[in-house]
Amino acid sequence: MYPSLGQGGAIPVTAVDLGSFRRIALFGGVYSNYLALERAIEIARSRGVDAMIALGDFGAFGPHPDRTVEILREAALPAIQGNYEESLSSGYTDPRDNAFAQISYDYTREKTAAAHKAWMATLPRHLRLTIAGKRLLLCHGSPRKINEFLWETATPRPFIAKLLADHAADLIVCTHTGLPWKRFTGPGRGVVNVGALGRPANDGRTNVWFAILEERGGDVAVELVSVDYDHPRLAREMRSEGLPKEFVETIETGWWTTCLEILPAKERARGRF
Amino acid sequence: MNAPSSAPSSFPIAPLFALDTLWFQVAGTLCNLQCTHCFVSCSPTNHAHEMLTLTDVKRHLQEAEALGVKEYYFTGGEPFMNHEIFEILEETLRLGPVSVLTNGVLIRADTAARLKKLSDASEYSLDLRISIDGWDAATNDPIRGAGTFERILGGVRALASAGLNPVLTVTEACDGAGTEDGRARFLDFLRSIGLPQPRLKIMPLLRLGAEESRLRAYESWETLRDRELTEDEAGVLQCASCRMVTSKGVYVCPILIDSPDAKMGDTLRETMRPFPLRHQACFTCHETGFSCRT
Numbered sequence: 143m144y145p146s147l148g149q150g151g152a153i154p155v156t157a158v159d160l161g162s163f164r165r166i167a168l169f170g171g172v173y174s175n176y177l178a179l180e181r182a183i184e185i186a187r188s189r190g191v192d193a194m195i196a197l198g199d200f201g202a203f204g205p206h207p208d209r210t211v212e213i214l215r216e217a218a219l220p221a222i223q224g225n226y227e228e229s230l231s232s233g234y235t236d237p238r239d240n241a242f243a244q245i246s247y248d249y250t251r252e253k254t255a256a257a258h259k260a261w262m263a264t265l266p267r268h269l270r271l272t273i274a275g276k277r278l279l280l281c282h283g284s285p286r287k288i289n290e291f292l293w294e295t296a297t298p299r300p301f302i303a304k305l306l307a308d309h310a311a312d313l314i315v316c317t318h319t320g321l322p323w324k325r326f327t328g329p330g331r332g333v334v335n336v337g338a339l340g341r342p343a344n345d346g347r348t349n350v351w352f353a354i355l356e357e358r359g360g361d362v363a364v365e366l367v368s369v370d371y372d373h374p375r376l377a378r379e380m381r382s383e384g385l386p387k388e389f390v391e392t393i394e395t396g397w398w399t400t401c402l403e404i405l406p407a408k409e410r411a412r413g414r415f
Numbered sequence: 416m417n418a419p420s421s422a423p424s425s426f427p428i429a430p431l432f433a434l435d436t437l438w439f440q441v442a443g444t445l446c447n448l449q450c451t452h453c454f455v456s457c458s459p460t461n462h463a464h465e466m467l468t469l470t471d472v473k474r475h476l477q478e479a480e481a482l483g484v485k486e487y488y489f490t491g492g493e494p495f496m497n498h499e500i501f502e503i504l505e506e507t508l509r510l511g512p513v514s515v516l517t518n519g520v521l522i523r524a525d526t527a528a529r530l531k532k533l534s535d536a537s538e539y540s541l542d543l544r545i546s547i548d549g550w551d552a553a554t555n556d557p558i559r560g561a562g563t564f565e566r567i568l569g570g571v572r573a574l575a576s577a578g579l580n581p582v583l584t585v586t587e588a589c590d591g592a593g594t595e596d597g598r599a600r601f602l603d604f605l606r607s608i609g610l611p612q613p614r615l616k617i618m619p620l621l622r623l624g625a626e627e628s629r630l631r632a633y634e635s636w637e638t639l640r641d642r643e644l645t646e647d648e649a650g651v652l653q654c655a656s657c658r659m660v661t662s663k664g665v666y667v668c669p670i671l672i673d674s675p676d677a678k679m680g681d682t683l684r685e686t687m688r689p690f691p692l693r694h695q696a697c698f699t700c701h702e703t704g705f706s707c708r709t
Contacts, residue, residue, distance in 0.1 A: 300483050301484065406540040
């Protein structure tokens with residue numbers, strides 16, 4: 143169904159074109175939060191979406207990574223590679239990752255079946271589609287790098303204009319930061335970060351997020367959709383899997399506890415730590 | 416004495432992937448302090464590079480906007496000695512996030528309040544980065560100057576009280592700062608002075624300028640001569656995505672502004688080409704993974 147584009151790390155930046163849609167759901171980093179993923183799929187179906195697409199980072203952070211991959215593959219959701227899938231399929235990790243990132247990666251790697259790793263290697267870096275005649279480019283971090291962070295307060299309009307021009311797109315859809323936001327530089331032109339299903343948006347609330355994009359009045363309308371899920375159960379499972387208490391705390395309280403140094407000033411100031 | 420090698424040596428080349436980060440030497444090399452480790456020898460009387468005017472900055476911002484620059488940094492010398500600094504920051508914050516590198520000693524409640532207002536009015540982040548080189552006056556002041564430790568803390572507190580949580584930058588001139596323990600100790604120190612969300616950047620020594628007299632200059636083996644870098648290794652160097660504007664033109668990066676052959680042009684577009692890594696500081700960047708970015 144989706145052409146194999148070779149092994150992770152050597153995939154050229156060509157995108158698979160999915161065609162045109164009326165209403166789609168976009169799922170950001172799942173981070174093994176299969177409970178939120180199940181709930182998000184239910185919500186998206188109830189909203190009558192034509193397609194649900196996953197933007198990478200299926201593992202890390204949470205428990206039982208295979209459950210997330212199985213849900214995605216069962217539902218045959220189109221998906222792109224995130225930096226996690228790239229690492230798991232190529233074995234390469236960033237030597238600058240901190241201790242928490244290492245724990246997260248080691249756990250996920252150990253618990254991910256070989257067959258799922260092989261599937262990850264076949265995922266494209268980008269997907270393209272159109273809504274209301276606007277060209278959407280779906281990527282994980284940014285169109286130019288799988289692990290580039292596009293934060294709301296650090297992704298300025300002239301830079302967005304450059305990305306759109308360089309990559310022949312009207313709307314860039316991404317994840318990777320865990321914080322949902324959108325910025326339009328014109329009608330149907332700009333960036334939408336769909337947030338993450340995997341963990342809360344550092345706002346003291348336990349819900350997580352995905353996005354619905356749809357044609358409305360000849361333009362692309364963006365809705366960030368909140369997902370309430372059984373977070374106490376996820377927390378319990380994370381504990382019994384021996385995952386760091388800092389990760390569990392984020393699920394239970396909605397506040398990020400680790401990897402905070404990467405946040406720009408304003409995003410950091412909104413958090414508790 | 417060795418005869419000079421007759422084989423021509425080669426240096427690796429840093430491509431420019433995109434102009435993401437634009438630096439402004441907004442105070443030139445003029446500073447109210449005269450730190451003993453300053454790699455561009457800033458002082459109250461160093462006119463090697465002069466202050467930039469609002470007009471100068473606006474001209475480059477116009478080009479930067481067209482080129483899709485992602486972020487802006489202001490440094491010196493001491494940016495708050497530039498009497499147009501607030502107008503300059505306001506103009507720049509229309510176009511992208513801004514970081515200001517400062518010694519902090521000139522920042523009081525009124526400046527902090529003005530900066531907070533500028534930050535609130537922009538879609539983008541404003542970061543203040545304050546330099547400190549010790550855990551107390553005994554460790555800091557020999558490097559930064561007598562009485563500076565307390566004045567730096569004054570600036571830190573003024574910003575924190577105004578709701579602008581600063582990033583503290585420490586160089587390895589501060590003994591022990593470069594280790595895991597040193598970093599942890601600094602984070603604890605920042606919490607102890609009232610910063611619940613401590614933000615810290617540790618910098619390696621750049622053996623240029625005043626630092627050459629403080630400790631030492633680069634030794635001959637500290638070079639990228641005859642080395643090869645992979646595309647990834649070259650790509651992570653800051654000069655693959657930054658350029659620096661001073662009163663004398665546009666340079667490859669913030670570190671090499673005293674090297675004439677590091678000037679690459681007078682407009683940003685002229686400098687958008689690769690740079691041969693002939694300078695000894697390039698060795699530091701490659702070996703340590705250092706970037707002047709936060």
